[in-house]
Amino acid sequence: MSEATTTTTTTTPGRWRRFRDWYFGHLAAREDGAAIALVRIALGFAVLLLVVPFVATEAGAEIVAFAFCDDDVGGYRGIVGTPGIRFFGGARPEVALGLLTAAAIAAAFMVVGLFGRLPVLVAAVTTHIVFIQNSDVSGGGDALLGNALFLLLLSNCTQTLSLDARLRTGRFIDPTPIAAWPRKLVLVQLAIVYTVTGVQKLVSSAWTPLDGFSALYQILQSPQWARDPDLVVWTGGWLVLPAALLSIVTIVWEVFFFVVLIDRSWRWLFAVTGVAMHIGILVLMEVGAFSWLSMSFYPAMFAPEAAAFFARWARPTGPTPAATPTTTTT
């Protein structure tokens, strides 16, 4: 008995050792690149949705001048400009629009997956140079964009579902495994975004039973963010209950979003709820590309599913390759 106990004590790794093995195991894990490729494609579309209206329409050009340029050239405030934009000629509409055009071209390359990480870098640098000029008109969407592009830059995001793969292997789908940790960082970042946002909301009684979960009913009347601030009042009280239920779903979903990091089985529920909520935001509110940018993170939740889905096109001929070598699937 005593001998057995001693043996167990000496062979069971300590807590630190177990944590270290777990952590290094995650970092060493390799997986099919379909999930991070889908993040790249979705993010490319989100960047296009964000910048194309600026560069392709007259009103867009006016917005860029108003928000990001000096008051001498259409801006609402004096902007000295960061060294980045001064390098290109200063906080002027033609400079900002030129940089955003470059971002749009880079985003198109991201969608088709050409030139590896270079378009991601170009999109990250150009959008950052423009949007940093005036943080008064910047919000969560820009922060999300910066984070997404930085994390994508760390990944081999054009390994599969890309023209790069087609040029390299003759097929659009290349199941060669890539490092899994960049995708996991994307997932952790998404969980932090939602969970912290939810926790911050708890300071307001309107998101709690203290004020009857009245938050969304009131927020939907905001002249700044609601597409139609009069909608709620026009419905004559019909929206009280649905808005309260949606407030409950929103706060619970946000605060507990971190669960997707712990238990994979919850991911579909959180993802479907998230898509439904972001569609609701897109319909009822004007918050820029925030919803599209958030949803572009979602494929990071489904690495094995994405790999299995695209595997059918990866091996139409020849012997069936071994299962995708995914060692950990967080």
Place this chain on the structure above:
Amino acid sequence: MDPFRPFTRWLQPLLQHPRWPSVRALLIALHLLAVVAVACPAPVRGMNAEAWKRPAVQEELQAWARRATALGHPMTAKEVQDLSWGVQERWLALRKKVVWPFQAWLKAVNAPQGWYMFTGPDRDPQRFVLSFTTTSSSTDELAFELGRPPAHPELIHPDFLDDHRVRRALFQSSWSRNDNTFRLVCGAFGRKLRARRDDIDNVVCRLVARRVEHPYRPREERPDRVVRELILHKDGSTTEHREDSDTKKQKTTKKPAPKTPAGSGGTP
């Protein structure tokens, strides 16, 4: 087709070094630590004494005071405010000491971590209203009222007003710590109107407050209040009026305000 491949090849000796997995693990751990530390909830932009006087904040304090009292700890809204302000000040001071090296890293890689969206409803929102008079008529003519389609789309394009960057600037007119933002935004709209119509005399910007309808108090009176008004006269002088001050100020516009460094400012 990856232009980084030559760079990656050049890095191969480093990436194949037996210590590289440990170095990478450390770097990723530091990044995660930075993200978590900086993302921790903190009222980074919320410690604004003026903003705390707004009904949106005061009603929150009253709600928490009522709840504390109901739980057997009698408190007034003022006591809740003092307690909350003190705790938050201490938390921010501590946080500042902890997060500064991480913030430098996150700033360098453009991965900011201020996640607060619709933290609470603005129960008394102020909407920006732009109107003007012409040389032929001294009657106020509406150009636009935020939240409604513009009355003169040829002067202010609907897509311009719908854009969230413009809405953010208009939001800052009422919430910004910088009292001058309202004047700057008003001035920009004034320049737009005058560039598109020659006969514009005065440009009038107003912040009009109106309580939102509370779902459980639908019959509450919700009158419009002009909180702030700025008239830009054709001769360059301005007249400003605030709800909290009975006196009207007439002043001639002096030299333009100094340029502000890029990236400055804040969003509640």
